[in-house]
Amino acid sequence: MAVTEATGKRAKSWRENGLDGVTMLVAPALVLVVALFVYPFLYGLWLSFHPKAGGIFANYARFFGSAYQRSTIARTLGIALPATLVNLIAALPVAFRVRLMRRQRLITTLLVLPITLGTVLVAEGMLNFYGPQGWFVRTLSLAGLDAIGHLRLVHNYWGVFISLVITGFPFTFLLTLSYVTGIDPALEQAAATLGARGWERFRTIFLPLLAPGLAVTFCLSFVQAFAVFPSAVLLGQISGETRVISYAAYQAAFQKYDYSEASAIAMIMAAVQLALVVIVLAGRRLFYRGPAAGGKG
Amino acid sequence: MSAITPTTSSLPPLRRSGSMRRAGGRAWIIAVWAVTLFFLVNLAGIIGAVVTSSLGTRWLRAWLPAGWTLRWYGSAWSDFQLTQVLTATFEVVGAVVLLAGLIGVPAAYAMARRDFPGKRIVLLMFLLPLLVPTITYGIPLTTVLYQVGLGGSLSGVIAANLVPTVPFVILVMIPFIEQIDPRLEAAARVFGAGTFRLFVHVLAPLLAPGIMAALLLVLVRTLGMFELSFLAAGPTSQTLVVALYYGVFAAGVRPEQSIDAMAVIYMVTSLIWLLIALRFVNPTQIVGRSRR
Numbered sequence: 001m002a003v004t005e006a007t008g009k010r011a012k013s014w015r016e017n018g019l020d021g022v023t024m025l026v027a028p029a030l031v032l033v034v035a036l037f038v039y040p041f042l043y044g045l046w047l048s049f050h051p052k053a054g055g056i057f058a059n060y061a062r063f064f065g066s067a068y069q070r071s072t073i074a075r076t077l078g079i080a081l082p083a084t085l086v087n088l089i090a091a092l093p094v095a096f097r098v099r100l101m102r103r104q105r106l107i108t109t110l111l112v113l114p115i116t117l118g119t120v121l122v123a124e125g126m127l128n129f130y131g132p133q134g135w136f137v138r139t140l141s142l143a144g145l146d147a148i149g150h151l152r153l154v155h156n157y158w159g160v161f162i163s164l165v166i167t168g169f170p171f172t173f174l175l176t177l178s179y180v181t182g183i184d185p186a187l188e189q190a191a192a193t194l195g196a197r198g199w200e201r202f203r204t205i206f207l208p209l210l211a212p213g214l215a216v217t218f219c220l221s222f223v224q225a226f227a228v229f230p231s232a233v234l235l236g237q238i239s240g241e242t243r244v245i246s247y248a249a250y251q252a253a254f255q256k257y258d259y260s261e262a263s264a265i266a267m268i269m270a271a272v273q274l275a276l277v278v279i280v281l282a283g284r285r286l287f288y289r290g291p292a293a294g295g296k297g
Numbered sequence: 298m299s300a301i302t303p304t305t306s307s308l309p310p311l312r313r314s315g316s317m318r319r320a321g322g323r324a325w326i327i328a329v330w331a332v333t334l335f336f337l338v339n340l341a342g343i344i345g346a347v348v349t350s351s352l353g354t355r356w357l358r359a360w361l362p363a364g365w366t367l368r369w370y371g372s373a374w375s376d377f378q379l380t381q382v383l384t385a386t387f388e389v390v391g392a393v394v395l396l397a398g399l400i401g402v403p404a405a406y407a408m409a410r411r412d413f414p415g416k417r418i419v420l421l422m423f424l425l426p427l428l429v430p431t432i433t434y435g436i437p438l439t440t441v442l443y444q445v446g447l448g449g450s451l452s453g454v455i456a457a458n459l460v461p462t463v464p465f466v467i468l469v470m471i472p473f474i475e476q477i478d479p480r481l482e483a484a485a486r487v488f489g490a491g492t493f494r495l496f497v498h499v500l501a502p503l504l505a506p507g508i509m510a511a512l513l514l515v516l517v518r519t520l521g522m523f524e525l526s527f528l529a530a531g532p533t534s535q536t537l538v539v540a541l542y543y544g545v546f547a548a549g550v551r552p553e554q555s556i557d558a559m560a561v562i563y564m565v566t567s568l569i570w571l572l573i574a575l576r577f578v579n580p581t582q583i584v585g586r587s588r589r
Contacts, residue, residue: 020411021492022406022407022410022411022492023407023411023413024407025403025404025406025407025492026403026404026407026408026419028400028403028404029400029401029403029404029423029463029464029467030404030419030422032400032459032460032463033422033423033426033460033463033464034422036438036441036456036457036459036460037422037425037426037434037438037460038422039441040434040437040438040440040441041434041437043437043440043441044436044437044440047437047440090332093325093329093332094329094332094333096329097326097329097330097333105579107333108579109575110337110340112571113340113344113571114340116517116521116567116568116571117344117521117564117567117568118521118522118523118538118567119523120523120538120541120542120545121347121538121541121560121563121564122343123545124347124541124545124556124557124560125342125343125344125346125347125560126343127545127548128343128346128347128350128557129339129342129343129345129346133357133358133359134346135342135345135346135360136339136342138360166336166339166340166343169336197318198322220428223428223429223430224430226430227430227431227432227433227524229432229524230523230524230527230542233546234542234545234546246432246433249432249436250432250436250528253436253439253440253528254528259440259443262436262440263436263437263440265436266433266434266436266437269432269433270429270433273429273430273433
């Protein structure tokens, strides 16, 4: 592309670059994302360094200086990491079975229900179902366990954990399924012809090909679980063992009206999520990356 | 698996261990289905408990309520001012669907048909709002909304909900648009159609199923979008899911059956649209992450 002085030619070179009227159709969407996503994020970052009182790092110093605030990170990780791992480990074998079904649509539709209905409705249902007099506990006591009045599954850690499984498993499963079905079945058939059994085929064929996809699935599922909010309030003990980091940010913004501190906590939340994603995706490089779909496209 | 098992088990030298393996394999398959079934039973229980409670008169220390009634729906309607809530909900959802379509579909067309400098960065900017959890960017976003005076208003809730939905429409629409033969557009251009007429007469009819699918998914997602609506909403701009949250949060203020009746109303509103959407799309699209 030659740089020219004449404006007419510059307009022509713009067009050669593809910047014509049709390209400008992307502008409204771009403006929207910049104004309502990129700018707020940068503004939040800037605001977090301009606290109501103290030096530029005062918000961060206060967050990490107070054990009450600092512990929200470990507490949130303590809920989100096990829940994400359970979901991923359960999703993998189920996806391998569902992949062979002809009528996948029924099961995928059923699993989409909790995602569509959302965490608030699931929370209300769980309060009924897993409550001290709920059907779940009653069924356990039918099976001979002395559960009624003893087993507590809501308003504590387990309430939040179960809710992350109920709403998180379908999400993890559907992503895993799309990766599993993306692998050319001919690869597995070739291995089977050569005498490899189920576990060997999984370990030597599928796992290396799936590893990058599973890493992405883990990241997306974890990031969602780490941002757990309504279920931690409704199903946990929000002032105690399930005081998660998103609630700390919410409290700062809407109870203390300290948007600067709230932004700082939101930035810390984003940083923790980003750090874990970077670690997992860095580990992904150890595995094979390349076409796995064969002729399927 | 069934296509492969006969090949491996018919190898003569491995016969005995083969049959043992097959038994082990069958146990494994049963275990996998048992876990899946357990999950689905729990899910059914969670939904069923809400519906049962909303229809019961009194439900204490028993498998089922003492009697059946519909009166909780009436009391929920007046207790939670559902007329106002539903009006706000449909205003928000309608505006979001309309705007996301008007902004997202043309942008998707440009992304599918043109190469321009910085396209990868633009694509990344459309991907990020779908990957970053809403609560993470919701707090800085609502801070900005409150500063420009949109916080707590209906327009603020609509603006906040556009952040994930416009990129969603773009990413769903790009593959739809790429499927259309560009020669059709070239032909329309030869006959003198401008971009606007091209859209109305050529692209819109061809893309109708795709647009329909994308917008229905936006509808379902916006109905269920809790975090952004919750952070941006004020007392008069609560959507149904936000009202439900406050109902559950303040449990004990109102009878539980009344909250459950509102939960059922919310559930029915979402499920109707989900069923319509599922006629056009694959359920996996609701997860809405585009790969590659």
